[in-house]
Amino acid sequence: MILEARNIDKSYGSLKVLKNVTIECHKGKIYGLIGANGAGKTTLFRILLGLIKQDSGSIVIDSEGIKPIGGIIEKPALYGYLSAYGNLKVFAEIQRLKLTKELFYQSMHQVGLSPERKDAIKNYSLGMKQRLGLAIALLNNPDCIVLDEPFSGLDPMGISALHELINKLSNENQITVIISSHIVRELTDLCEILYVINDGEIIKSGSAAELLKENVTTFKIVGKNLELSEVLKSVDAVFLNKSVLVSPKKTNISEVLQRLIEEGMEVTSCIPQTDLKALFGKEQV
Amino acid sequence: MISLIRSEIYKISKQSKTLYAIAAILIIEGFVMMSAYYQGAGIIDLLLDNLKDSFEFRGNLLNGNLIIYLILNSLWFHIPLILMIIISGFLTSEYKDKTIETVMLQPVSKLYFILSKYIVSIAFTLLIVLILAVSTFFISYWIFGYGDLVVYLDGLNFFKSDDAFYRLINAFLSGSITMVFFSVVSLTLAVILKDATKTWIVAAIFLICSNLLLKMDFNNDIINELFFSKLTDSWQYFFYYEIPYSTIYFKNLLLLGYSFLVMIIGILIFKRRDIQ
Secondary structure, three states, X not given: OOEEEEEEEEEEOOEEEEEEEEEEEOOOOEEEEEOOOOOOHHHHHHHHOOOOOOOEEEEEEOOOOOOOEXXXXXXXXXXXXXXXXXXXXXXXHOOOOOOOHHHHHHHHHHOOOOOOOOOEHHHOOHHHHHHHHHHHHOOOOOOEEEEEOOOOOOOHHHHHHHHHHHHHHHHHHOOEEEEEEOOHHHHHOOOOEEEEEEOOEEEEEEEHXXXXXXXXXXXXXXXXXXXXXXXXXXXXXXXXXXXXXXXXXXXXXXXXXXXXXXXXXXEEEEEEEEOHHHHHOOOOO | OHHHHHHHHXXXXXXXXXXXXXXXXXXXXXXXXHHHHHHHHHHHHHHOOOHHHHOOOOOOOOOHHHHHHHXXXXXXOHHHHHHXXXXXXXXXXXXXXXXXXHHHOOOOOHHXXXXXXXXHHHHHHHHHHHHHHHHHHHHHHHHHOOOOEEEEOOOEEEEOHHHHHHHHHHHHHHHXXXXXXXXXXXXXXXXXXXXXXHHHHHHHHHHHHHHHHHHOOOOOHXXXXXXXXXXXXXXXXXXXXXXXXXXXXXXXXXXXXXXXXHHHHHHHHHHHOOOO
């Protein structure tokens, strides 16, 4: 195990923001922390990264490196008046790492940024700043990185590129990645293990695929002339503009799809819709 | 620690506000010289009007030494105010841009980080006073020439040109300790308040109150001698006929002690606080 946070409690005055939180992370895996806004994700990450102290509980990071853990909290906070080189130079120097030309080029290429840009990073897009922030987090080769809402504000291209980068770090560099988000779809494709946090408590944890499967009660079906389908009417489907929401209770979705095909309907996609109330709710699934 | 200091210097050298600070000081200098150039002779005539009936004055009293003395007086308010704004910004800008979080996400000691801020702030203060002094001496002598210095301090005091030069140099050196005190206070205020505007307001109030308290008699010898605000005028003592060296040394040493104490308070608060 590379990181273990056990029985973490944190309060601000009378407000308990984290209650007996325990998470365990293994080397080279990608973990997701999902929860609604204000659930306690950022506070937990700040504690893991040593920015704030927990009231009680312990954190053990099994690493002998100079920098056991790196990360980005919310938006990447960098020196806007410096270039990418200037930022890397400052952050490398403060951790006694000499930023050689080779290291600079390697760091920039690792996150898919051009090392040739010389202008101040205040001109960079959010996605580029996110990548530079990641390059800084990866200085001194941490064993674990923590990314708080890394997809927030990114366009679909940026999200896809960041997904690719995170997968690469996990697969090729064996870095443990812990990502938080309040958007389920962002984490489902990426993470192996999910922790669900609600009101400062970890209420569910386990395989991302299993957790999502257990919390999918509705499917969005897209196809041609679905409004004519007797099968869909019989399962109380909700007809939207160009799609249909089906929540099969007595049958399963594969049976509904089979019957639709037999009926002669052309189904082009069937997208599972996570029931957020069930996922973020306290009842065990 | 050295690497932290180096990176602080690198950041300061790349920030436009460093240039603004130097520009502000040169502008103040320029204004004093311009007003002296156009109105100085009239003011000196007014000042010496009564004395002219009894004494004969030879040479030009509106000379470089007087201009340097006038600029030296910006150590009362203008220079410390500029320094307090700029130096508190070294930390408040890190809080505002949240770069302090990114710094603390690296393997960096909180103690060494804040200590490096204090060290660089003190060095920056001394550099600014040095720039002020060198440019003032150079430009004032170049434009207004040499001459005897007349100063009004509990009465009119006259100093020969060479003596005036010695006193002015020492006044700048002594004044730099006062400036260091105000700079350290402003950085500590930044540690406590985190927000730039709040820190500027409190720093300005601190400076104004400190100047007001300097003139106030507390009717208590200990307070009158040891209270911090009574120690910020040591550089003025170089313009008494008999320079009270022991008083100047005492005041400066005590003010350095206060600076150290304020710095320790700032470091302890910074170390204890969460970064957010």
